Amino acid sequence: MTAPRRPADSLVTVSVRDTDWEGVRLHVVTGKGGTGKTTVAAALALALASNGRPVLLMEVEGRQGIAQLFDVPPLPYEERRVAVAPADDGRPGGDVFALAVDPQSALIEYLEMFYNLRSAGRALTRLGVLDFATTIAPGLADVLLTGKAAEAVRRRADGRPVYGAVVMDAPPTGRISRFLNVSAEISGLARAGPIRGHAETVRSVIRSPQTAVHFVTLLEEMPVQETIDGITELREVSGGGIQAGGIFVNMVRAGWSPGAMPVLDGPERDAQALAVALKAAGLGEDPELAADLAAELHDEARTRRAQQEQRRRLEAAGQPCYELPLIPDEIDLAALYKLAEAMREQGAA
């Protein structure tokens, strides 16, 4: 379905796709709130599942955004199939599973895994001890959430990974560096024992080439600035240890390509020219309409120029940029497929 991106691909073999994130298995999606983080994470999960392997899409903020998006009942702490990716190159698409992770359930599961303590975990929850634990050990909640992602990435069955990839709808840009870097604090807190071992494992997965942190933005000043700051902060906080991924420029309106921008003379002269053109086209003499049209043209041109400037700033950040179209209607599965296809065409998955 998707054409090979580079001509050289077709010389090798048609079925081998060249994507920008070869080898990445944990895709962390962040961005300024409201820019489309959840939508982009879901579309990315579908795009990755088109490679034929199952993908896990997880959310960590207790918003049930994924359930809403896929129009299914609220997700329990259990992996549920929510969609199937479109076929690609004649190969059937993989399943997309979804999971809503919360720190308490993750801790209970963790206690069971390491101590066979499920019932103890339940009792602790009832007594409110877990809230207490996550309060006195800030960062414990984060490591439990990232820990679940690391576990899903590492999980194997029949000698191979259960999931081809894991996509995390992560906290917003302002919190992402601390969220991902927390295992360092936990390691310092728990000097020995399984929690420390667990934290070290999580840390090594997040700081490996298997993990990339993608940013979602709009072509507007504020979210672009947050993206640039977020990338810088990620590098600084992690000492370059956490890989920044791609920039997903969301809700891009179709329109003039930069090269096809009309040459404008100024609202008055353009209004005159438009009036002449309208008359020539048999649309009558209507100087007011011509003036309105000219004003709109100039407005649009101003917006486009501002967007071009934001594009340039994003490109200067040095990460691959992908543009996703503005979907005019409600985002349903068909819309997610469309966004997933745009991602694949541009080499994001």
Ligand SMILES: Nc1ncnc2c1ncn2[C@@H]1O[C@H](COP(=O)(O)OP(=O)(O)O)[C@@H](O)[C@H]1O
């Ligand atoms: N490409 C798009 N085109 C049109 N609407 C979009 C697009 N991406 C997201 N939206 C809409 O924008 C709103 C915010 O998206 P959402 O994914 O919930 O953002 P976030 O998770 O960052 O808060 C939702 O109403 C969603 O349907």
Ligand SMILES: [Mg+2]
């Ligand atoms: Mg969201």
